[in-house]
Amino acid sequence: MDLGLKGRRALVTGASAGLGAAAAMALAAEGVELAICSRSLKRLGIAAEKIYKATGIQARLLEGDISKEDDVHRVVAEAGEVDILISNGGGPPPGQLTEHDAAKWQEAANLVLRPAITLTRDVIDGMVERKWGRLIYITSVGVLQPIDNLILSNTYRAGVTGFCKTVSNNYAKYGITANCVCPGYTATERLENLAKDQAAKSDQTYQQVMKQFASLSPAGRVGKPEELAALIAFLASERAAYITGTSIPIDGGLAKALI
Numbered sequence: 001m002d003l004g005l006k007g008r009r010a011l012v013t014g015a016s017a018g019l020g021a022a023a024a025m026a027l028a029a030e031g032v033e034l035a036i037c038s039r040s041l042k043r044l045g046i047a048a049e050k051i052y053k054a055t056g057i058q059a060r061l062l063e064g065d066i067s068k069e070d071d072v073h074r075v076v077a078e079a080g081e082v083d084i085l086i087s088n089g090g091g092p093p094p095g096q097l098t099e100h101d102a103a104k105w106q107e108a109a110n111l112v113l114r115p116a117i118t119l120t121r122d123v124i125d126g127m128v129e130r131k132w133g134r135l136i137y138i139t140s141v142g143v144l145q146p147i148d149n150l151i152l153s154n155t156y157r158a159g160v161t162g163f164c165k166t167v168s169n170n171y172a173k174y175g176i177t178a179n180c181v182c183p184g185y186t187a188t189e190r191l192e193n194l195a196k197d198q199a200a201k202s203d204q205t206y207q208q209v210m211k212q213f214a215s216l217s218p219a220g221r222v223g224k225p226e227e228l229a230a231l232i233a234f235l236a237s238e239r240a241a242y243i244t245g246t247s248i249p250i251d252g253g254l255a256k257a258l259i
């Protein structure tokens with residue numbers, strides 16, 4: 001299927017590793033011009049080299065910390081015209097309600113919720129002018145079924161979901177779609193760190209925790225970043241023009257709700 005993406009321009013944040021890097025790779029494979037952002041120019045360079053080797057697309061590297069408002073403004077300005085925004089970044093730390101003090105709650109809001117809002121505010125006028133845009137937010141299956149011990153993530157990703165749905169209502173008339181993708185347990189550095197944390201706090205080994213993560217979905221395994229990336233590329237495409245305001249789980253069946 002021709003996704004009709006050749007020549008479109010994407011900004012992917014949190015793109016030096018994991019889900020963001022996979023999304024960037026999938027878009028580049030469709031001929032999308034890329035600007036990729038993370039806190040580390042070195043890690044971005046490594047990701048960009050892989051993308052170039054696989055697709056011939058030379059990504060622009062934008063160093064920035066999306067939890068900082070000024071960095072987000074600068075990154076969007078340096079990215080130039082953005083047709084496709086993939087809003088993504090690191091995940092907040094695990095823990096329960098009282099394990100996080102007020103500063104930690106604020107940090108998590110700055111990392112998860114605020115960048116989604118600021119990135120969108122900064123790219124939306126250009127999309128309206130060009131009457132075309134794709135806003136895609138990487139959230140989590142935790143918005144469908146809260147994940148134990150991840151209260152910060154469960155809370156602020158629900159906020160991103162409400163934000164995305166509202167934006168989708170307001171901007172569909174300009175040819176702009178807004179959707180969330182909701183990964184379940186997917187094999188990235190983030191998952192490894194969560195497994196290490198859980199192993200350290202329990203009598204399970206790291207391997208046992210990873211096995212437990214895999215067993216939580218009917219598919220019986222964790223996801224691959226490329227699987228999420230394929231969904232993102234489709235949602236970014238011409239073919240997905242009538243899909244907006246959704247939150248699509250990609251979780252091997254983990255979320256048990258009917259719809």
Ligand SMILES: NC(=O)c1ccc[n+]([C@@H]2O[C@H](COP(=O)([O-])OP(=O)(O)OC[C@H]3O[C@@H](n4cnc5c(N)ncnc54)[C@H](OP(=O)(O)O)[C@@H]3O)[C@@H](O)[C@H]2O)c1
Nearest residue numbers: 014016017018019038039065066090091185186188189190
């Ligand atoms: N993997 C899963 O199972 C899973 C499931 C549900 C939801 N999620 C969520 O999906 C998102 C991506 O997950 P992942 O597994 O790909 O995480 P990851 O492996 O930790 O990768 C995170 C990426 O974001 C970048 N990043 C982190 N903090 C940043 C910041 N403040 N500013 C700019 N870039 C930043 C990192 O690059 P630098 O270190 O170079 O900055 C890296 O490229 C996270 O929010 C995660 O919580 C993941």
